[in-house]
Amino acid sequence: MRIGELATRTGVSVRSLRYYEEQGLLASVRSSSGQRHYTDQEVERVTFIQRLYAAGLSSRTIAALLPCVDAPSKENSDAALERMxxxxxxxxxxxTDLLQTRDSLDAMIAGARRHRERV
Amino acid sequence: MRIGELATRTGVSVRSLRYYEEQGLLASVRSSSGQRHYTDQEVERVTFIQRLYAAGLSSRTIAALLPCVDAPSKENSDAALERMxxxxxxxxxxxTDLLQTRDSLDAMIAGARRHRERV
DNA sequence: CTAAAACCTCACATGGATGTCAGAGGCAAG
DNA sequence: CTTGCCTCTGACATCCATGTGAGGTTTTAG
Structure with missing residues (x-):
């Protein structure tokens, strides 16, 4: 598939997909005219990348980890294991922090509710 | 206390504290010479703000919620309740997403470990 | 064959929290 | 009083993922 389809399938913008490639997170096969082509595998990979982004990892960190997913080997596993x-x-x-924050939010909400009913 | 002490106590930079004030998240009493002064209460408030930031809320959102913590009232509670x-x-x-991501990471780690021992 | 839609590269813009620097004034200890 | 540290404002810099637009080529549908 071409980049547009990958974009709509993953919900990630075309711009971002090109950026991922630039950062070494995503590979593509180029047609003779230079257009990027992907396989179904890439759909999964992009969503995984998104997940890591959501977890707060930076491009650099993700780039450091992905090779270990792709082809676990002696060279990468040692260093990557530690990093992971x-x-x-x-x-x-x-x-843990977020759970605590959620509790705080819940307390705030409960407080507001109580106040509202009292009035 | 002055801003430097609040900064070291909370682990937040002086720059950020001023920024919080600019965003309406944090109030200070100014001495005649213009220096900001805070009470112990503010330590707690700053850490709470940090917590909300960590939860992914923006300054705007935090600013919208905080009044409700400060003084729950009819006016703010109705709108803020929904927002909260x-x-x-x-x-x-x-x-939920992060938990899933952690699971993925765990799987990656387990995979790398297995590979390492196999070799 | 032609027009629309998708793609390419390059480059500049954006936003949000924070860093950093300059120039000036404030305050406490020696 | 002076020295050194803290603070003030204001402005510009940075990081990072993304948006956006220009100018040009490729693919696809009619």
Whole structure:
């Protein structure tokens, strides 16, 4: 498929897909005229990239991890393993924070509700 | 206390504190010479603001919610309640996504570990 | 064959929170 | 009083993912 279809399938803008390629996160096969072509596999990969972005990882970090997903090997696994564990920890901490924040929000909401009914 | 102390106590830069004030998130009492002064209360408030930032809320949104924390009233509670519920929902969704991402990361890590031991 | 739609590259713009610098004034300790 | 640190405002810089537009080629549909 071409880039437009990948974009609509993943919900990611064409611009972003090109950016991912520029950052080394996403590969494409070029037709003789220079147009990018992708396989169905890439749909999954793009959503995975999006997920990592949502987890707060930067392009650089994602670029460092992806090779390990693609082809786990001695060279990359050692360094990447550590990095993944690190990011996993950061993510866990972040989730904990967010849960706490949600509790705070809930308390705020409950407070507002109480106030409203009292009046 | 003055701004420097608030900064070190909260771990937030002086620059950011001034920015919060500019955005209407944080108030200060000015001395005759124009220096900002804060009470201990503000320490808590700053960390709360940080928490909301970490939850992905923007300054605008935070500014819209905070009045409701400060002084719940008929005027603000009605609109803010809805907004809070909305943000609460967004946050919940985000947490769900992150949990999924963490699972993916765990799978990646497990894969790398397996590979390493196999070799 | 032609027109519309999709694609290409390059480059500049945007937004949001923060960093940083300059120039000036404030305040406490020696 | 002076020295050194803190603070003030204002402005410009930065990072990063994305948007946007120009100018040009390719593909597709009629």
């Amino acid at each position: 564990a690190l990011e996993r920890e950061r993510l866990s901490q972040h989730i | 519920a909305l943000e609460r929902e967004r946050l919940s969704q985000h947490i």
